[in-house]
């Protein structure tokens with residue numbers, strides 16, 4: 001069974017279809033890239049899957065279960081976590097506290113006991129903090145636990161967001177342009193984190209403009225254009241698809257996804 005099945009997904013803003021009848025399946029444990037020009041509907045797709053937007057029509061299934069229209073918290077609880085195109089960390093909280101915030105949903109059942117401050121709750125808090133520290137290490141931020149997130153460089157904030165998503169042990173991780181605006185060194189670090197997360201069995205869906213990164217990491221690539229699914233398949237196949245080339249050439253050659261490849 002696919003991790004995500006999307007059927008006739010449509011999202012309208014007034015007269016504009018940010019998504020128009022998108023049909024696709026994200027294979028379980030795949031590393032699935034979504035590409036397409038700015039405004040193609042890529043972030044809207046994530047917003048519909050994660051409950052930030054309610055689709056106008058259509059269906060999104062997670063392991064066969066309908067999730068479209070569910071609230072954000074519920075979708076997260078079911079195992080779908082995301083990062084944002086414009087990083088959303090809590091700038092006044094430490095890196096460690098930011099990661100802990102991602103565990104909150106997972107432990108909300110224990111909230112009552114932690115409010116009571118029982119020894120068991122305190123032990124639980126310590127264990128969680130140790131786990132958050134391990135996730136910081138996982139994304140290469142071991143030494144930054146006490147640094148305020150707002151004081152971290154951009155690339156580190158992006159990896160911090162990944163750690164915050166991962167502490168919840170999601171089955172599906174959605175990354176919205178994880179490598180945009182970061183240095184080439186940071187991009188490689190990010191690629192390492194994405195690759196090892198995928199190898200551990202997480203289904204990763206990644207919106208990304210960096211073609212080299214997409215070709216290196218993705219097992220499947222989907223191309224969106226004006227809210228429509230233009231092509232989906234293996235990276236090499238999609239790269240040579242005349243409709244994909246046409247869609248990009250129809251704008252400006254320099255905007256093409258493969259222009260530097």
Ligand SMILES: Nc1ncnc2c1ncn2[C@@H]1O[C@H](COP(=O)(O)OP(=O)(O)O)[C@@H](O)[C@H]1O
Pocket residue numbers: 013016017018036037038039040041042043044045
């Ligand atoms: N909340 C919104 N209100 C109105 N239009 C929106 C909203 N969100 C997205 N759009 C429009 O939907 C289209 C797709 O946007 P988006 O999904 O952000 O594209 P991408 O991530 O591929 O760049 C764009 O034309 C954008 O202006």
Ligand SMILES: [Mg+2]
Pocket residue numbers: 042043044085
């Ligand atoms: Mg976007």
